[in-house]
Amino acid sequence: MYQFLVSFTVRPDRRDDFVRAAHRTARDSLANEPGSHRFEVIADEEDPDVFYLNEVYADLDAFQAHAAGPYFAAFFAEAAGYAEGPTWLMRGNLVGDRAAA
Template sequence: MFTLFVTVKIKEGRRDEFIAATKGDAEGSNTKEPGCMRFDVLADNNDPNTFYLYEVYENRDAWETAHRGMPHYTAWREAVGDFFDGDLQRVEATTVFRREDFA
């Protein structure tokens, strides 16, 4: 599995718009992408303008090709493109253990 942790800092005053646009991307990822196993959006408890995306895909290709080519992703990028306060920070990881491994 291929996993991403993405940190997104947004400009002051764009929080509600960011959440609305990101909900569409998360919903599309979770319901319309066969290679997407999980797409969670988290808000930082100490900074209302920082969000974390936790994304799990079957493999890197499911993220690079399928996810990035989906209409919900391109709509999200267009909607939030000027909301970012700096560059997105991305950590790529490979799953070692999952909850299901201990069931």
């Protein structure tokens, strides 16, 4: 399993827009991209302008397919106007992945 965590800093007046766009991307990706396994939108507990996306894919190829797809493009087309990021905080493969066994 390929996983990553990224952060975005969002303009205060557009937080709800960011959350809606991220949730829409999560819903569409999970429903239509077979390699997408988890897509979580997390609000920072101290800074209300910071959000994290925690995503899990079957493998790096599945993430690359997501990154080349329409939901990824639509999210960035919208969020680029009011969010800074992504800042990569973590990315890699799950060690001891039982799902691959």
